[in-house]
Amino acid sequence: MKATKEDIFKIRKPQPRYSVIKEIEERFSPRHFSSQPIPEKDISSIFEAARWTPSGWNFQPWYFYWAKKGEQSFEKIVSCLGEYNRYAEKAPILVVACFIEKVKGRKAYFRHDLGAAVMSLTLQAQHLGYYTRQMGEFDEKKLIKLLNIEKAHNPFVIIALGKLGDYAVIDQSLLKRELDPRPRKEDFAKKI
Ligand SMILES: Cc1cc2nc3c(=O)[nH]c(=O)nc-3n(C[C@H](O)[C@H](O)[C@H](O)COP(=O)(O)O)c2cc1C
Incomplete structure (x- = not known):
């Protein structure tokens, strides 16, 4: 089985019903990355976007x-x-995104806030031509030990970050997964 980038785009790129910003229209989470390194200035911009997330x-x-x-x-x-x-x-880059369980007797927002920060980072990356895929499935205990992660930091998702891979060169089983449709539910907002 062979597929071009255009074949993948046909399936994976959003087909918004209404006008949305370019970064949302282009974003999807690939499993096929190029190993091309990311320049430091782009890495800095991507994390800077997370820094300005509301919380x-x-x-x-x-x-x-x-x-x-x-x-x-x-x-x-x-x-x-x-x-x-x-x-x-x-x-070319893997990011371990952690939440800090700050509550102090107030309503707890930390997982929500981390998600928002990850989305800011994702959209800034997309703006610069990079893709991300979040992965929630990993060995958390092992990661904490191997990376010496601080006690207050709770790893929640690992993010793969980089340019899209060349679909002319891809493992067949991965290609099959990449050709999975990307459905979106339609009924999720109601005027009341
Ligand atoms: C919190 C979270 C955990 C996820 N965990 C995994 C994972 O372990 N492995 C994986 O391949 N994708 C994972 N994904 C990616 C989702 O499957 C993907 O975002 C979803 O299918 C929608 O596709 P899209 O991002 O291209 O719109 C995760 C996404 C999120 C937000």
């Missing part, structure tokens, strides 16, 4: 550990991913 009580309850392909810490992150998520080892 409950302005607690900013997030922390990101990240590593570049080729580094020991990158391999450590990869070793915590299940077989199912090992496609991520091709990406």
Whole structure:
């Protein structure tokens, strides 16, 4: 089986019913990344976008550990991913997104806030031509130990970040997964 980038786009790129910003129209979560390195200035912009995310009580309850392909810490992150998520080892950058459980007797927003920060990062990355895929399935205990993650930081998702891979060169089983349709429910907002 063969597929071009255009075939993948036909299936995976959003087909919005109404006008949306370019980054949303282009975003999808690929499993096929190019290993092309990301320039430092782009990495800085991507994390800067997360920094300006709104958060409950302005607690900013997030922390990101990240590593570049080729580094020991990158391999450590990869070793915590299940077989199912090992496609991520091709990406030039892996990010471990952690929440900080700040509550202090108030309503707890930390998971919500981390999600918002990850989305800010994702949209900034998309704006710069990079794709992301979040992975919630990993060995958390092993990751905490291997990366020496601080006690207050709770790893929640690992994010693969990079340019889209070349679909002319892709493992067949991965291609099959990449050709999965990307349905969206239609009924999710009601005028009351
Ligand atoms: C919290 C979270 C956890 C996820 N975990 C995984 C995962 O472990 N493995 C994987 O391949 N994709 C994972 N995904 C990616 C989703 O499957 C993907 O975002 C969803 O199918 C919608 O596709 P789209 O992002 O292309 O719109 C996760 C996404 C989120 C937000």
